[in-house]
Amino acid sequence: MKVIVRSARVIDNSSALNGQVKDLLIEDGIIKQIGDDLTSEGASEYSGNGLCVSNGWVDMRVASRDPGFEHKEDLVSVREAAARGGFTEIVLLPNSSPVVHSKDTVRYLHQAGNIGAVRLHVAAAVTRNAEGVDFTEMMDLHAAGAIAFTDGEYPIQNADLLLKTLLYLQPLNTLLMNRPEDRQLALYGQMHEGVTSTLIGMKGIPSLAEEMMVIRDLKLLEYTLENRAYSATAPSLHFSLISTSKAVDLIREAKAKGLPVSCDIAAHQLAFTDEDLIGFDTNLKVSPPFRSGADGESIRQGLADGTIDAIVSDHCPHDEESKNLEFDHADFGITGLETAFSTALAHCGLGTEQLIEKLTTRPRNILRLARQTISEGTEANLTFFEPETEWVFEKSYSKSKNSPFLNKTLKGKVRGILNRGEILWY
Incomplete structure (x- = not known):
């Protein structure tokens, strides 16, 4: 494979070429040359309008539904959707059937993920069947290739389990991801608890359900580090899908104290508030729920000051x-x-x-993936996009269509990805 990508603005803070518009010559998956007006016999050429290139994007939270629920999504369709969204690497949650709690399931997903332009990483379950009762064989799962541990869509409710998991994973230098929600406080809740839920008569999920769990998990993390040496350069505890102002503040304070903690938010959490649920559109029913406008502003501030490390898709097909x-x-x-x-x-x-940065450098650091930069002689793992281009989301390549953005005009178009010697261009 030999390709030339014309006039792409490099977006990579670690590259000496950051901000410059250059041609890229990629041959057999390696960036051979970066310059102006490049030529190479037999090369396929690609270009765009206001085209940018960055290191390949990483999504830390994807439900693939495979194995077991392939009618909702399978490994072929989830990779197609990821590629069209600009992601060259995605982390699969363990909530399939069977749950990813055995070496065989990890290997099955790894074999499927080791081909093509979209690489699949596997997050294995902390507890068997993600039921929050008995531990999985985490050391074996780690050796089999699990990149992180989480019960995925199910928050870990048992404090002792979470504490022991943190202690167990520290010598392995691997990551525990937990979605903070007290399931008892959130029981039967359908949306954010507030004025809107009261007006439309819907059982609410209080912000307290998230915040109590953040407080608990941070306290447990502090406890695990007391009188113990900690040498890892990446976080050991990651909060998935933060949604409230207080949770952002708590994590900001924890980082200021030097705790090895990180967090992410879902992209769609930025686009809606609880008031948008007045029409009872089930495509807006998400967990955690869309919160208030004030919570949204706190999330944006957390992104700006670095409290929130990553943005994820929280791809959840139904x-x-x-x-x-x-x-x-x-x-x-x-x-x-x-x-x-x-x-x-x-x-x-x-x-x-x-x-x-929230789609590339920070997720890679959290997940202990190798650093990347756009420079000559490096392996090409790239995403191409046009920030100013408007497009209509007319067709989803996921098997499921539960998106509030279908048939909407959006700004910022992905043109393609190039990874592991394969280019996909749209």
Whole structure:
């Protein structure tokens, strides 16, 4: 494979070429040359309008549904959706059937993920069947290739389990990801608890359900570090899908104290508030729920000051039978891989370079992935995009269509990805 990408602005703070518009010659998966007016016999050429290139984007939270729920999503369709969303690497949650709690399932996913332009990373379950009762064989799962540990869509409720997991994973220098929510406080909740939930008569999920768990987990993390040497350069505890002002403040304070902690938010969390649920659109039923406008502003501030490390798609595909129901019976979640970049670009309040950091450098550091830079002689793992181009999200390549953005005009178009010697261009 030999390609030339014409006139692409380099977005990479670690590169000496950052901000410059250059041609890139990639041959057999290696960036051979970066310059002006490049030529190479037999090379395929690609170009765009206001084209930018960055290191390949990483999504830390994707539900693939495979194995077990392939009618909602499978490994082929999730990779197609990821590529069209600009992601060259994605982390799969363990909530499949069977749950990813055995070496065989990790190997199955790894074998499928070791081909093509989109690489699949596997997050294994902390507890068997993600039920929060018995530990998995985490050391074996780590040796088999699990990149992190989480019960995925199920927050770890048992404090002793979470404490022992932190202690167990520290010598392995691997990551525990937990979504902070007290399930008892959130029981039967359908949306954010506030004025809107009261007006429309819907059971609310209080912000306290998230904040109590953040407080608990941070206290447990502090306890694990007392009188113990800690040498890892990446976080050991990662909070998934932060959504409230107080949670952002708590994590900001923890980072100021030097705790090895990180967090992410879902791109769609930036685009909506609880007031948007007045129409009872089940495509807006997500967990954590859309919060207040004040919470959204706190999230944007957290992104700007570095408290929030990463932006994820929280891709959560559901079939028609799971969404086309009364609001309180519909499942939580939306598909987000194809629209995460456009959504974040429109609503995060960051410049393009800052946003790309949340999709590249920070996720890679949290996940202990090798650093990347755009320079000659390096392996090409690249995403190409046009920040100013408007497009209509007319067709989803996910098997599930539970997206509030279908048929909407969005700004910020992904043109393609190049990874492991394969280019996909749209």
